Structures are given as C-alpha cells and as structure tokens.
Amino acid sequence: MVWGVLQFPGSCDERDALNACRLAGGEARLVWHGDDDLGGVDAVVVPGGFSYGDYLRAGSIARFSPAMTAVARFAAEGGPVIGICNGFQVLCESGLLPGALLPNDSTRFTCHQGELVVCEADSPWTAGLEPGQSISIPVKHQSGRFFAPPDLLEEIVSSGQVAFRYAPGTNPNGSLEDIAGIVSREGNVLGLMPHPEHAVDLLTGSVDGLEIFRGVIGAQVG
C-alpha cells in the first residue's frame, strides 16, 4: 500500500497526512503539485491548507495544477482519493465532487474537536465504520459551509452520497443538511471538512480518524 499526499505551495497539513497514512498502514510520500504523474500510488490524499494562498476562492487555483489533472485521471479509473478541508474544496472546484464550500456563516475560522455521525454511504473510506456511529474528529476551517443548489442537494442526499454529518446541534459553519463530508457517485472519492489525519493518536486527541484511512487499506487488500 503506497499513499501519495499532494503538496501545493501553501499546503499546511501534508506532513500530518503522511503521518496518518503511515500509522494507518503502508508507505506514504509527497506528490509535488507540478508533477503530472502520481508515481504509481495506490491512494491519494489531497491535504488541508491554503493552496496557492487561496486568495481568490478556496481551492480554485489548485484545480489547475498538473498533479490534479493526474488525480482526476486516477479517480476516473476508480482509484481512492480523499480530500480533507482544503483538499475537499479542491475536489469540489475540480468537479470530482458535487457542491461547493462557502465561507463559514460566522465569517470566522473555527477550530475545535467535532462530533460527526457516519451516514450510509457506499465507499471504501467508510467501510470500517457503522452507519449511525459517532466519531470525534477535529474541525478547523474558514470556508467549510457545504452548499449545493436544491436539485443537486436532493440528488446528493437521495443517492447516498452523504458520508458524514455534524452531530445534531453542532453544525459549525451553516452547512446545508449538516453535511460534513460527501463521496462521489462511485464512492471512491471522499471529501470532508473535518480532519481525520488529526485524529490518529490518543496523545494528541482521538484515534477515530484512523478507521477512515484503514477502510481503504481493507478495500485494497480485499
């Protein structure tokens, strides 16, 4: 199992993601934004941060990078891709996931330990989790308000693409339907605002994020 973690100028959580991948199992390496070849990795992490400064709109520049072209190809072939926080924003901007992430309704950055509820999505990323299960994972972002027009939102919900919701009463940003994470129609691409890579060690918090990474390892082995 070889993990590739994208690195853009302005990425912040790429080393955290490498650490999480290794703890979950396997080898992990950085993939430079200028490379149009993923180097044969088995799964891709698009990490958090502020790619290219995000001065225009979160994720809007990163989608044009050669590495994202390669990720789109990889995803089209069914390869597992996870976008965390800025990575989720990049995946939405790239059209690999539906919807958009808008600035938090508070207009402020928020950082706290969040409670998520696992939903019934068919995806290797959630294979190790039970629908309805509650997991504790840090939330930290400035633009995490999930938005989709009514028709699209209805489609996302009805087709079982919602992977995680904020626990009732804890929606930190005004996301529609309390949505914290969604998967692609095929299930191989997951995007979520909370940070599973920051929930992999009891010393620094919780370990609930590990199961998300391990789900993909299970699918690869299986």
Add this chain to the structure above:
Amino acid sequence: MARHRELGLTDREYELICGRMGREPNAVELAMFSLLWSEHCGYKHSRKLLGTLPTEGPRVVMGPGENAGAVDVGNGYSVAFKVESHNHPSAVEPFQGAATGVGGILRDVIALGARPIAMLDSLRFGPPDDERTRYLVDGVVRGVGHYGNSMGIPTVGGEIEFAPPYAQNPLVNAMCVGLARTDEMVRAAASGPGNLVVLMGSLTGRDGIGGASVLASAELGDEDEGKRPTVQIGDPFEESKLLECCQELLAEGLLVSLQDLGAAGLTSSAGEMASAGRVGIEIDVDRVPLREGGMEPFEIMVSESQERMLAVVEPDRAGRVEEICEKWQTGFAVVGEVTDTGSFTVTSGGETVGEMAVGDLVDGCPTYDLDPAEPTEWPYPNGGDLDPEASPDEILPALLASPTIASKEWAFDQYDSIVGSRTVVRPGPADAAVLALPEAETAIAVAIDGSGRRVACGPWAGTVGVVLECAANLACVGAEPLGLTNCLNFGNPEKPTVAWQLTSSVEGLGDACRALGVPVVGGNVSLYNETSSGPIYPTPVIGMVGEVPDPATVASCPWEEGDEIALVGPFDPSRAGSEFAALTGSLGPGLPDPDIEGTIAAIELVREAVRSGTVRSAHDISDGGIAVALAELALFAEVGCQADLGALIARTECSPADALFGEGPGGFILAGEKAALEALGGQGVPVEMLGPVVGLELRVEAGNLELELGIGRLRGAWESLPALVEG
C-alpha cells in the same frame, strides 16, 4: 524642522554621526542611521539594563544577539523561541498589524534554521465597552489567526487582558517556538569576503518605510490615521513558500548565514549580519527586485516590505540556491557581496550613494542612563464600581465576567491549535500548552504570561510574580523550565516614573530568573507605549519553554467527582494589585514581597507530583484568587466542590475576603486521591486539604464568608466575552 529631527534623531546624536563620519551624512546615510539608532533597533534606553540579566545555562544553544534564543532538548535537537511586539502598528491597523507581527516573529525563528512549531500571543486592550476597542480586539484576533492558520503553524496558547491604560495603546506580543536539528542551525553572522548576499522572498515596495522609527519609537498621537501607510501588509502564502524554501536550503547546507528582514529592512539585516561577522557589506540597490518604479535608494534600503530573507551564499552555490527558490516560486536576487572593508556600502547606477563604517551604524548608537523616580501618586485611572462589601455570591460572578478573567475560548476557537500533530494539550483547561517532539524523544511545555496591573502596583514584586507564575504554569503540566524570553512593554523611558518602572521591573526579572536558574535567551523591548491619556501599565511579558520528559503523564484533565482538593504552596493572598481591587476601583501602589524560595519549592513539588502521576490535576492560582481558580476547575469539569479555606486563614492570618479573592504567587490547587495529596505534606511546602469534589455547585467557606453558586450561574458569567467583544 531639521531632517534628522523628523527622523527621530536628537541634535546630539546627529552631531555624533557627523563626528564619526567626518562629514554630514547624505540622505541615504541619514535614513539608515536614523533607523538603526532608533530605540526599536538600537535599544538606547534599555541596553544597559538588559545587560544585567542572566543569559547562561547548560542547555543554552543560542542566547541574546541572535535572531532568537535556543535551548537543547536532546537527541540532537534544539528549540528556538522568541517573543516580539507589534503594538503601534496594531493600534493603527489591527488586522495587518497583528498579522505582520506574527509573520515577523516567525521569520526570526526561521532565520535560525528552525521550523516553527507553535505560536502563542499576549494581547492587551482597553475595556470592551468601547466601540473602537471592540474593533481592535476583533481585528487583532483575526489577524493573529489569519497569519498562523494560513502558515500551518498552530497557535497553542496565550492570554488576553483588558484595562483602561491600554485603550489607546493596545499590546500585541507574539511568541514563536521552533524546532531545529542543532547541527543545522545557522547564525546571523556574515562571513567570507567575496561571498554573495542574496535577497529572497517578496518584492520590495514602499510599505512600512520608517516603521521602526516613526511607529515603534515614539508615542502615539491623535493623528495616527495618517500613519496607516507605515503599517505593512502581510502575505502568509509568500512566507509559507519562503519557510519551505529556507528549510530545503538549510537541509542541503547551502547557506553561510541567514537573517530575516524586519524593522528597518535591508539596512538592519545586512548591517547586523556584517557587524556580527566583523566584515563589510556592499548592497547594490539596482539589483533589488522592486514592486513599484521610481523608488529612491534610501527607500529601498529602509523598506519594511514583509516576507523577505537575506542570506550569505558562497558564489559556486548560488546556482543551486536559485533553483530551490524557483521550485518554491519565491524571489531570488543577488544584491551584493561580503567585503573586507568594514564598511556598509550602498551603490546605485555604478556609484556609491552611501558609505558608513558598520561599527558606527550598527553598534555606535549611544546608550542613555535612565533617570528613575518613583511616582508620588498613582498614575492610572481607577474606574471599577463593584461594591467591595458585596456578598461573595455577587463578587465571584463579577470576577468571572471580567474580560480579563472570562473564558478566552472565543479567541482560541479562531486559531488552528493542532496543525503539525504535536499539540498534546490544547488551549483550554491547562495552564500551559504541551507539544510532543517525537524526533527528540521528549516533549516541551510552553506558556506566556504578563500582568500589567500587578506590575503597575509593584514593578519589582509584580515582575517576580509574573516569572514565578510562568514557571508555575509549566509545573502544572510537569515541565521544568529550560529558558525564558521576554518582551518589555513600557511607556516613555525618558519620563522618570516610567524609567523607575522599567528599572525595577528588569531587576525583578533578573532576580526571579537567577532564583529559578532559568536563563534569558532572548527578548524584545517596546517603549513609548503611551498616548495623551498617559502610559500603559508597565507590562513585561514572559514566555517560557520547559521540558516534559513523558507527555503521557501530563495532568491535562480537570478534577473528577470523588477527588479531594488540596491547596499547595506558601500562597499568602492579598487583594493588593488584584482583579478584585481593579473591579472595586481600589488599585494603588504597593504589592507584598513574594516568597521566592518558598514558591520555587512548591513549583518543584507540584512538578514532581504531576510527573509521577499521583495527582489528577494541578492548576495555579492567578487572577481572581482561589475562588476563581476553583470556579474554573468546576466549569471545565462540570462538577462542583465543597472547600473550606480555614487552614489557609489560620496559616496566613489573612481576612476571609483575601482568602477568597486575594492574589499572589505560590498557590496551586491540586486534585486527586486524598492519600496522594496528603503524602505531599511534610516536605517543607504548606499543603492544606480543602475538601471534596462533589455536586453541581461551588461551595466555599472562608471564615465568616460563604460562597454558594451553581455551575450554570458561573458559566453565564464566565462565557460572557463573545457578547462583550462582538457587541
């Protein structure tokens, strides 16, 4: 007015410059002298005092004089840290002022060859019932968050206090902590005549021209809106690229030396590099990449454009350095070279436009003796209107709702405190943050503290108290101090009463450091913090880094039902200088002398108790006294207690009100099993059992006074800050 006076130089200083040069300086030279001879760069009113501080210790790797201090944490690693102020820029433009303050201190640590791993900040504002104060609080907190969050550096701790003397002159002090392989660290000294001087990072523009002399070294006036152009604009994305670029350059061993560009821009960074290396330096301003056309040589030399670093590189390595800068899409320009002339030479159009001896420019600034005089009357407003005879059940909620004491979660929620995967203890219940350093097989604790109110009442005793409190905060997470950094925020030192505050405070800082055996490895001085309404409280801010050998033992949780509570330490509470005195309008001069030795013994006892895992939690007593300390624990745990302060009153003969709300160093609240707490007794440190952790109410008995409040009532008061600052 003569040009030199406009630039902040006195007639005598100007004459001194002419004497040294043997002629009058030209415009370029005058601009450069005026900045390096400003208080901000030249420390002319503080250098003699700072020389009295202890700076040596077995773990010190780099001390004062470098870009930041550093201590050895073992396994080939060092931790670099420094605190710096950005007060006046933040008063003029809070968001950019605070953001660039964070950016500046990050570069100091980056310049040492370290990767920043944590930020802390210490902020001071006027009371938040004022609209402009709310604007400042909001802008500063957003600015601190913007820069740190965007860089991927966690903000793990800090403090915010509110008092009238800061209303027109807020304080924004930021501390950065970095981690480096000790053998890869670089010094700021230039060396090797013929080596190239390389400017990396952002383009140079007209922003921030004269910031060090105009903003940082003079009092703020009413016309400061016009100074907005002297505040720089931050670009954390550029700095993030610059950080990764520098890390790669250092890992390949490509740099002879590295220096950040901060106050006074190229002038100070190149000058200080040359001075430290005892060499000359030549800068060709035509080779500096500019953001705008038509800049004069003097503007290029003093521009404070952000996100720039200066490096000395051997000529045959410049190609590789340029490649790495290109990879990170950050600027690279050879702007000059190291010489053996001992001169700082500026050229343009092939001609010399400035030439000064490095020694005169960088180290020639005169130092002044202060003329201290103790004030004859209390120089600060005394506005509190709480009735001192009110019942404890009314006083405690008032204290908890005081913005200085109230929960700061509103601010911390806006900072990324976990990026980097090192944060073992996040901002919140604990007194210090704990960061894991797995590569060094250890952990560190970091804390930042200051109490202008108490230092105003007694500069010596108050400053001793701040240092002891910082060490106490570390002890509560089992950490032993390794080193200290400080930022001395004071008013105009040319005024005798401020000079007295500064002199006494630095004495207290030195005395406390010597007693604790903690070296001062770096710091910063911010003077002239005053406006037409008077000086700020004298506010020495102390940042401390300590060692936690095993982060798994850290007592980060508050108490639990069934625990017993003990008061540990020689705590002798007094309402002098307390938040109670501030709220009741009775602040005034005078603070009891602290029991330094007794407090240090208590600090050591608590540290060992936490490390051994025999206690569940440790919390030091600070603003608001025991009542507030117990209330905070009850709020974090959502379990109350039943405490009796009779033993404290018997030992110290303090009044019941002092026992509840009095402050002073040397007090810890420990919780855990009764036998474990009792076992701490008999070691020369007072240990008084207060009672059990129980129920949903805070019940405290102190002589004839009684306090009984539900946790819900406490929470309403304690969580009042968002409503106050968001208006």
